[in-house]
Amino acid sequence: MDPKEIRNLFPALSRKVYGKSLVYFDNAATAQRPQSVIDEWTRISSTCNANIHRAVHLMSEEATQAYEDARECVRGFINAAESSEIVFTSGATASVNLVAFSFGEAFVSEGDEIIVSESEHHSDIVPWQMMCNRKKAVLKVLHVDDTGHLKVEMLESLMTERTRIVCVAHISNVLGIVNPVEKIAAICHGKGVPVLVDGAQGVVHADVDVRKTGCDFYVFSGHKIYAAPGTGVLYGRKELLEKMPPYMGGGEMVGTVRFDGTTYAPLPLKFEAGTQNFAGAATLKPALMLAMEMSRDEELCRYCDDVRDYLLDALMKDDRIRLYGVPEDRSEKISLFSFTVEGVHHEDLALILDKMGIAVRSGQMCAEPLMDRYGVTGMLRASLAPYNTLEEAEYFVESLDKAIKMLR
Amino acid sequence: MEKSLQEIENEVVDEFSMFDEWLDKYEYLIELGKALNEYPDAEKTDDKLIKGCQSRVWLDWSLKDGKLFFNADSDAIITKGIISLLIKIYSGRTPEEIASSDFSVIDRLGLKENLSPTRANGLVSMIARIRELAAENL
Numbered sequence: 382m383d384p385k386e387i388r389n390l391f392p393a394l395s396r397k398v399y400g401k402s403l404v405y406f407d408n409a410a411t412a413q414r415p416q417s418v419i420d421e422w423t424r425i426s427s428t429c430n431a432n433i434h435r436a437v438h439l440m441s442e443e444a445t446q447a448y449e450d451a452r453e454c455v456r457g458f459i460n461a462a463e464s465s466e467i468v469f470t471s472g473a474t475a476s477v478n479l480v481a482f483s484f485g486e487a488f489v490s491e492g493d494e495i496i497v498s499e500s501e502h503h504s505d506i507v508p509w510q511m512m513c514n515r516k517k518a519v520l521k522v523l524h525v526d527d528t529g530h531l532k533v534e535m536l537e538s539l540m541t542e543r544t545r546i547v548c549v550a551h552i553s554n555v556l557g558i559v560n561p562v563e564k565i566a567a568i569c570h571g572k573g574v575p576v577l578v579d580g581a582q583g584v585v586h587a588d589v590d591v592r593k594t595g596c597d598f599y600v601f602s603g604h605k606i607y608a609a610p611g612t613g614v615l616y617g618r619k620e621l622l623e624k625m626p627p628y629m630g631g632g633e634m635v636g637t638v639r640f641d642g643t644t645y646a647p648l649p650l651k652f653e654a655g656t657q658n659f660a661g662a663a664t665l666k667p668a669l670m671l672a673m674e675m676s677r678d679e680e681l682c683r684y685c686d687d688v689r690d691y692l693l694d695a696l697m698k699d700d701r702i703r704l705y706g707v708p709e710d711r712s713e714k715i716s717l718f719s720f721t722v723e724g725v726h727h728e729d730l731a732l733i734l735d736k737m738g739i740a741v742r743s744g745q746m747c748a749e750p751l752m753d754r755y756g757v758t759g760m761l762r763a764s765l766a767p768y769n770t771l772e773e774a775e776y777f778v779e780s781l782d783k784a785i786k787m788l789r
Numbered sequence: 790m791e792k793s794l795q796e797i798e799n800e801v802v803d804e805f806s807m808f809d810e811w812l813d814k815y816e817y818l819i820e821l822g823k824a825l826n827e828y829p830d831a832e833k834t835d836d837k838l839i840k841g842c843q844s845r846v847w848l849d850w851s852l853k854d855g856k857l858f859f860n861a862d863s864d865a866i867i868t869k870g871i872i873s874l875l876i877k878i879y880s881g882r883t884p885e886e887i888a889s890s891d892f893s894v895i896d897r898l899g900l901k902e903n904l905s906p907t908r909a910n911g912l913v914s915m916i917a918r919i920r921e922l923a924a925e926n927l
Binding site for chain 1: 811812845867
């Protein structure tokens with residue numbers, strides 16, 4: 382696949398901003414949507430908009446089919462053993478909240494410990510803090526080093542017999558380095574502790590095999606991997622999900638309801654209370670099919686690596702720039718670059734780049750503890766997708782230089 | 790005769806609209822930001838800090854002869870430039886004048902996007918604080 386050909390699949394990429402061609406480098410926040418995803422949403426809405434699972438009529442059956450096909454597609458994509466281990470949610474945030482609540486109810490009591498990494502997104506910190514407050518449990522932190530690598534060697538000593546779960550990102554949304562989740566899982570499992578992996582970035586950029594990696598929970602959002610917003614996935618090992626109580630009560634998630642007691646539906650419906658975002662969830666199928674097609678295209682992958690290497694070199698050799706998440710080996714870095722520029726504020730840079738047609742992220746990126754770790758109030762982040770070209774990367778580097786010169 | 794708040798607003802808008810290109814507008818704001826009155830480090834205290842996800846803004850104020858005076862600073866230079874415009878307009882005005890302003894000058898400057906509340910920008914809170922101070926000192 383030619384990257385220019387791929388661009389044509391994403392209608393928003395051809396728009397102009399301030400009369401200039403859009404350079405969309407904010408993919409880690411949300412990715413653009415391909416026509417196939419937009420079409421699936423339209424197809425469901427215009428031909429089979431009916432509530433799923435409940436009715437016997439044809440429209441409902443078709444909508445249910447699309448929803449369950451998407452579930453099966455997700456299962457295959459992350460190589461889960463069974464589709465009942467795939468719970469649809471509204472996003473990675475909702476998935477973590479679900480686990481933090483239900484796992485907490487089932488397995489955490491006063492004095493127990495939860496470990497999260499220092500480079501987690503707020504979504505993988507705050508739900509655990511809330512649960513720890515509720516359960517009087519203790520939140521412990523696995524730190525990162527100066528280059529942005531998790532201090533995995535510290536994990537074992539951080540764990541005690543009270544550790545109940547360890548939560549790490551597959552790839553930090555700030556650092557862009559693939560964490561050794563397989564190794565982390567092995568350490569945790571050696572002590573009988575389950576692992577939750579926040580795959581919001583990881584699912585987009587790394588091969589995910591939940592069984593090979595050995596993660597017990599894997600969460601991600603649909604919108605970062607080209608699907609509709611408001612869709613998300615929680616993969617949980619069946620044995621654990623079965624022991625966890627429901628997060629929300631309502632329709633769909635029940636077996637029988639009596640005023641003297643209610644039984645719950647089997648997995649995964651136990652965790653899918655109320656009418657789901659079925660039109661959105663269905664778009665996960667075309668989205669993941671495209672993601673798979675792109676990740677298996679060797680020519681495209683080589684091209685993406687070249688773009689990454691170009692940016693990595695350009696940013697590393699510029700002594701005005703401090704890059705966070707410096708890889709030991711290029712293959713562990715994704716095309717995501719968070720950096721600060723000496724004497725220049727990230728917001729100023731982002732405002733000027735915006736007017737040059739370049740969309741980047743600036744600020745704390747929902748990772749305040751990590752900002753504190755590096756002693757900065759925010760960073761600028763350029764995050765790329767396979768549809769971004771080398772020409773765009775070159776334009777970005779030139780524009781960044783111009784913007785810095787304007788501001789210094 | 791002293792210019793009215795509205796007259797000053799018009800002046801600021803006229804000056805700013807001389808630039809057609811966005812990058813020129815930013816160049817102008819950067820210059821204004823650099824020229825903004827020095828804000829003493831000692832006054833960069835937490836109670837004066839308006840924290841946003843993006844830039845931080847410090848706002849200090851005083852009431853003299855029935856007029857509100859503002860001094861402010863930011864760690865971001867474009868924000869500082871916009872602060873400079875706001876100070877030019879609102880500092881040295883009576884609480885009544887400020888309270889009766891609809892702050893539509895922001896729209897007229899075309900800076901609304903820089904100031905939209907969804908940007909979690911310290912400037913939005915700065916404007917809210919100026920309004921609050923005016924109301925408190927009526």
